[in-house]
Amino acid sequence: MKRFTCSGCSLLCDDIIVQSDGLFISEVMGACLKGKERFDQVSAKNRITSPLIRKDGELKEVSWDEATKKAIEIIKNSSIPLLYGFSNVSCEAQDVGIKLAQKINGFIDSNASICQGKILNKAKSLGINLTTITEIINKGDLIILWGANPAETVPRLLNKVLFSRGKFRMTGREIKTLVIVDPIKTASFRVMGVRDLPLIIEPNKDIDLIRMLKEECCSVDSIPSQGVAGIDKNDLKRLLLHLTGAENGVIILGQGVIQPHPDYNLVEELLELLQMINERQEKGRISLLLMGGHFNMAGFDHVALSSFGVSGKLEFKHNQLIKTDDTLVSKIEKENFDSSIIVGTDPISHLPHSLSSKIAKKPLILIDNHHTATSHIAEVVLPTAITGIESGGLAYRLDQVPIELNKIINPSNNLPSDEELLNQLYRLINQGGSE
Amino acid sequence: MEFLLNSMRKINNDQVKEHAFGTEQSLEERLAICFINPKDFEKLKLVSSLHLKISNKEKDVIVNVEKDDNVPEGTVVMPVSIWSNRLSVVQNNELLYKNIAVKIEATSEPIMKFKEIINELLVKK
């Protein structure tokens, strides 16, 4: 019985009790549903434990030799490979992935580029105030979920930050106010109490709310009597009072706020609003928490920044990082790639069809633990050990705090870790002296 | 009817889980599904044997439909999946997953099978 850190989501809880003999896990205690599913993945029905190659339209089990040979062949025949994913692997693997991209003149980006990375991107030109979980535990008195539904993506987040008693919040839940801004009454609303503030906003009207808050910042006198964005005047008043009076508030941002709009940029306006509130607030501060769900989404940016000085969309030519106007989306849309290496993610499922159909057209190498829609398309599938269970490494929690993951049991079938596999591909390419 | 499609992560309709642990059947049960407000359910004259056809200029998809009080009228919610992403949109180099303009109608046509979507993608190779 030992305590381990869970890699089920970006909260990276370190209080999971695992009973194991190093070969099998017999019991897992304290994990939420997502964590439990993560541990269950070891023996999942559709786990892949041998490399696969598509032959005559069907995936067939082959030897490691044959599979890696095939992968190398695809890479060698490719002059503009696309590398994508990397949010469900360790920082060590991210580091090697970037080195591999450099070696093969690739374009590499992580899931963050279509998720939380967009907010960090805006932070470059607008600045940002961040905070961390312990800060919210100890000091938070206002927690706003905006377009974020932790109950179904980071299940224990509210447990940790809302229900905990902190050093300066000994009365815990009683003193912490929860506000949820969402067009849909999600499962996260279920924890709302009488003093909390549920704001069911009209779809696509977040911009109106933000603009109203900017205009009325810190003065409740001129809130429109008919409300804004489907939220009534009294609720708006309460929201403004909370924002301007909180001693230590945090806005937790989810997918809902990073949706694009042709006429405005919601993230920009939100960051500007927060800047304004922090400037005018006399009592405390409002910070942000970016709620990406993948267990190491935040890590890729840090690895890329320290290795190459940019947080994403790294394009390499002749071993050099080159300036690029391309993003992951534009690369795929314009079909400006001729093969892809997909690592720990399922783009065929999670990208819009117009993009996934383009990815499907080109040879695809998949590095993952179990079957997905993408494995149904892949030419080659190279399975790896499950990070945080069968291999260790560094990962970043959603609040940018680095957390170590441990190896608990030996990987099924001696599977390599993502880091080892990517290193092997790198070495083979290097030996072959390819371009 | 003109609606807004909102795809979201749902812990009990999770594609990672279904792909890892489920069968094609459970995948379809859990993910080829959408949720609408009971009032809209009625307006569309839906019954349990009918499905919902959701379409926009990208593509269309036919899925199961269930009532959910928490979904506002005029919105259809789908769990994030290969089904919902037939409708999600690339807009100015950005991905739109929520509040996508769609048309919906009741249909007796069968739901779109996972194999169908995959085969369509494979054929394009």
Added chain:
Amino acid sequence: MPKLLVKNGFVFDPFNNIEGEKKDILINDGKVVDKFVSSSNIKEIDAKGKTVIPAAVEIHAHIASQQLSWARLIGSDNQDFHNHWNGLTLNAIAKDYISNGYTFIVEANVFPSLTKQTIFDLQRLPVLDKAFLLNTSNLWALELEFQKEMVAEGAVFLSNLLEKVKAFGLKAYDPFEAEYWNWKVVRKSLTEKGRLFNFTPMDVYEKLSRFVEHLGLPHSIHAHIEGYETHYSKENLLRTLIKVKSLGLKPNPKNDFGIKRSQIFHLAHGSSYNMDGDNSELIKIYNENQDFDMDLGFIGFNALNPLITSDRHLITKLINSANPYKLIRSSVESEGDSFATLRKFSKKKKEDCIMWANAIDLALSITPWQLQFSINYPNYADIINLPEIASWLISNNAREQYMTDMESSFLKGNSLISNSKVLTFNDFIILTRSSPAKSLGIGSIKGNLGLGADGDLNILNLNLNDTDISRDYEKFKSALVNIEYVIKAGGIIKDHEKINLNSSGKVFWASGKPEKEDIKSILTKKEVFYQKYYSNFYNSYNTDINKEILRKIV
């Protein structure tokens, strides 16, 4: 490892009182030896007519921290930043430092919860030996120990924490300033208790100094004084120095090396505290107290500098002066605040010129053994500015030339104008090699070409017998810009233009030797504290790091 013989060079080795004599340096198995056991496989470098010096030691830089990543993020869209700093990547940093003769570098400020990022980055920083300082100035786990007389208990805990995270020393930095949650609140006094804590910032400086001596860490407390670059810092600095002096501490490093530090207090970037340009009081205190030392913090007037700081005063000053660059602010796990932005120094800004002059003034007025060369990298200058900065120290002409286009009221008023003092080459070596090594407690192995020291050295194309560097400073600069050889552990890492980044240095760390106390019960209390108030268990601070790359000092 190959044997290396550097022969016929004019050696400068202040620790061993060698000032320009012709001497051979022999390196075997990474260490300086006086003879080779066998004469096979010896790589020879003929340094005839050249100068041989120990490799340089960087005592205060920001190279491997989350704050630096935020600075990189802001800089990534800025063409000036990109042109100058090359993304500030780990490889770029290593290359530039090696080019300037360095083999050892200290990351000056890391919060406990972010140490894993630092370790991950340090592991990927090629070649250089390295260490980092742990910022324990806002540690709520030590609330009682900061309040009361509980030095042994505090020391036991910190020793354990240092061991878990593999830090080298303790950083004192704006204690509990982060606990004024409104970003606009700027603390006026170091001797007032806070709303949330029942001790003063000064108490924290005192206690941290005591913890360090109790543990016998190789380096003294490394202190940043609150309000630097603003008018607050002069007073804060003097009060702090007076307070620390009054403690009557004696340096008590417990490591085995023959050469130990003499200081009980290290001041970071001394240039940044006397914004009126008057360093006389600071100089007086340092001249009367050999147990204080400081790194200087030279300003290089780059096109653009990142600013990585945890000081509320400075950030507020920048915001109020409408700094056009954006700010990334973060509070980290109730361990402190961090700020990252960009800024421009300008020769046309009087304040910036004053800071520039302060560094030189202090360098010329205090014995070099109490000073260390630094540029608060990358905040104040780039390491590639070193040759130019050094030229201001050894040549009055160089200084004057550089000053000609500075702000006019500065030129009228500043005492440096009439100061014609210069440092010798030997002084320069002390400032950049011997003194920082000694201050860090590693003088027996770094900054030293004596027996048993690490075989780290530079060969310069410079003959001080026929060059008067105070006049011919261009020759001096050129020798430093083009260091011919940089050797680390007897291996060649720079050979003229070629730099070899294919080796790994070691992470130096220290946890000291606490006096025997009931370690278990002290740690249990801390574990309970973390369990109650932190997002992770205390044990999670443990860093899993390959022992091969660690080097424990004590």
